[in-house]
Amino acid sequence: xxxxxxxxxxxxxxxxxYGFIESGGSIILHEEIATHxxxxxxxxxGRISEKANAFLSDNLDYSLIGIGIGAPNGNHYTxxxxxxxxxxxxxxxxxxxxxxxxxxxxxxxxxxxxxxxxEKNFGLAKxxxxxxxxxxxxxxxxxxxxxxxxxxxxxxxAGEMGHISIDYNGRLCNCGxxxxxxxxxxxxxxxxxxxxxxxxxPSNKFLxxxxxxxxxxxxxxxxxxxxxxIARKIYEYTGEKxxxxxxIVSNLLSPEAFIFYGGFSNAGExxxxxxxxxxxxxxINASEGDIKLLQSGLPKGQAGILGAASLIWSK
Amino acid sequence: xxxxxxxxxxxxxxxxxYGFIESGGSIILHEEIATHxxxxxxxxxGRISEKANAFLSDNLDYSLIGIGIGAPNGNHYTxxxxxxxxxxxxxxxxxxxxxxxxxxxxxxxxxxxxxxxxEKNFGLAKxxxxxxxxxxxxxxxxxxxxxxxxxxxxxxxAGEMGHISIDYNGRLCNCGxxxxxxxxxxxxxxxxxxxxxxxxxPSNKFLxxxxxxxxxxxxxxxxxxxxxxIARKIYEYTGEKxxxxxxIVSNLLSPEAFIFYGGFSNAGExxxxxxxxxxxxxxINASEGDIKLLQSGLPKGQAGILGAASLIWSK
Numbered sequence: 001x002x003x004x005x006x007x008x009x010x011x012x013x014x015x016x017x018y019g020f021i022e023s024g025g026s027i028i029l030h031e032e033i034a035t036h037x038x039x040x041x042x043x044x045x046g047r048i049s050e051k052a053n054a055f056l057s058d059n060l061d062y063s064l065i066g067i068g069i070g071a072p073n074g075n076h077y078t079x080x081x082x083x084x085x086x087x088x089x090x091x092x093x094x095x096x097x098x099x100x101x102x103x104x105x106x107x108x109x110x111x112x113x114x115x116x117x118x119e120k121n122f123g124l125a126k127x128x129x130x131x132x133x134x135x136x137x138x139x140x141x142x143x144x145x146x147x148x149x150x151x152x153x154x155x156x157x158a159g160e161m162g163h164i165s166i167d168y169n170g171r172l173c174n175c176g177x178x179x180x181x182x183x184x185x186x187x188x189x190x191x192x193x194x195x196x197x198x199x200x201x202p203s204n205k206f207l208x209x210x211x212x213x214x215x216x217x218x219x220x221x222x223x224x225x226x227x228x229x230i231a232r233k234i235y236e237y238t239g240e241k242x243x244x245x246x247x248i249v250s251n252l253l254s255p256e257a258f259i260f261y262g263g264f265s266n267a268g269e270x271x272x273x274x275x276x277x278x279x280x281x282x283x284i285n286a287s288e289g290d291i292k293l294l295q296s297g298l299p300k301g302q303a304g305i306l307g308a309a310s311l312i313w314s315k
Numbered sequence: 316x317x318x319x320x321x322x323x324x325x326x327x328x329x330x331x332x333y334g335f336i337e338s339g340g341s342i343i344l345h346e347e348i349a350t351h352x353x354x355x356x357x358x359x360x361g362r363i364s365e366k367a368n369a370f371l372s373d374n375l376d377y378s379l380i381g382i383g384i385g386a387p388n389g390n391h392y393t394x395x396x397x398x399x400x401x402x403x404x405x406x407x408x409x410x411x412x413x414x415x416x417x418x419x420x421x422x423x424x425x426x427x428x429x430x431x432x433x434e435k436n437f438g439l440a441k442x443x444x445x446x447x448x449x450x451x452x453x454x455x456x457x458x459x460x461x462x463x464x465x466x467x468x469x470x471x472x473a474g475e476m477g478h479i480s481i482d483y484n485g486r487l488c489n490c491g492x493x494x495x496x497x498x499x500x501x502x503x504x505x506x507x508x509x510x511x512x513x514x515x516x517p518s519n520k521f522l523x524x525x526x527x528x529x530x531x532x533x534x535x536x537x538x539x540x541x542x543x544x545i546a547r548k549i550y551e552y553t554g555e556k557x558x559x560x561x562x563i564v565s566n567l568l569s570p571e572a573f574i575f576y577g578g579f580s581n582a583g584e585x586x587x588x589x590x591x592x593x594x595x596x597x598x599i600n601a602s603e604g605d606i607k608l609l610q611s612g613l614p615k616g617q618a619g620i621l622g623a624a625s626l627i628w629s630k
Contacts, residue, residue: 153569163599254468
């Protein structure tokens, strides 16, 4: 008898990860490819299909039972990716497109929800019922578990923690509103922080090196560890703003933990330490230390595909 | 055979409402008494017990099967009222106290959760799965339903919407933090607004009359309807701040509706109109009009006792 297998896909603004996953969470194949968000969606679908079909032809003992997809602005209820930022696809019925290519069940959720499902089924949140996964990348996303269930809201769009305002007189966000958490605590937010700091410190070499290109978190991590004052200032400020957002979410949802995932979560305690201090100062009920801030233990790119695949496995 | 009946109790900072409720939500007896929060808790328990026992002795066809209680800082998980503001009781195991007096099952939740349960079982939210009940009184409380379930969080303290900050540089709240929604959108918040406006308009008679005593919402409602400019200013400002809070909650939870309950929710559209405008300006996904702002249709004091009683009936 053939072994069942699920294709998990995590679509990102820059790269897409996909992999074949067995029911226990073993990843059989695992690849990262460029998303090419400026091309039509069928370009990405075609490239994934080709590789996936090749794998299935070479591995006849496996039978594909479904596809789970995590994507920015992916709506679990409608099966559509709706006007994702950084991708030119508009509003696409991605579930139907994949179902047509593979003739199997396809389920969609957004990328942060997929990461949260990955943590719940295979990561740090295995024994948690109330937690929030925060994805820190170009933007800031979140997947919220409450009473053991992923929270979708009325229309499937719950979890937009990146767009809660921590300062209605604050930074203009890409979304058009002011003071969104994402405009401070994300790599694009850090870029703005660097630009603001350069005005204060026009001759600082480290800031100049950062401002040249896309923000490189590892570069700031290293400078922070080397005692570079401006690197500490960047992360303290970012952590303070992040902590303000965490306090708002905590007062509303009382989670057991926040789990941080994605590129710039690698900074870990360098940012989380000041985030924790600010969060604790602004809680109404919880005592200091009640709410844990944790770094995901899942390898880069895996939480998303594991979580996306679990949409099928948990059916 | 005796008919089953539940005692529903809604403890407030100033007054307490209790009533006997049948399984379909019919209220048989319904009384409001002073809470006397400066007296020991046993004073209130004694007065309720006396009246309730008298009722049960006079109505031998009823059998008390349980007591549901809603109270400020009431924790569903621990059965304790934990250091409620405006009440001098400290941390009391109210479930055990009532269970000892009545020898039946007793279940506790906080006052805003009780109101939310009332709306879900007997009010506007009967057909809703995702909604938030906001209680507007001396403070601002909230009970959150998500996917058809009341959201308690890890420790039973979820739903502190009154203490999400809408301005970390804003007003000092009674809780010690800054910019809490409650410090703007509640009767105590409006009192502060009036005090601030008096500095700007020292000779305004309407403001002076308001500042003298406890804020009377009906007085502001009437002045608003009569075209008094300052009354309009008070409600527009309050609505704007409320709308900022609603936008934060909406971006996080995507509810179908907010339902407003409690004394100062009587202002209705006088406040909700500007709240709606501000909320809609700050949403990331929902289109204008997607999220409804509604006034509770349940009579004063009933949502709390109906919801508290449903804690027993829904078992």
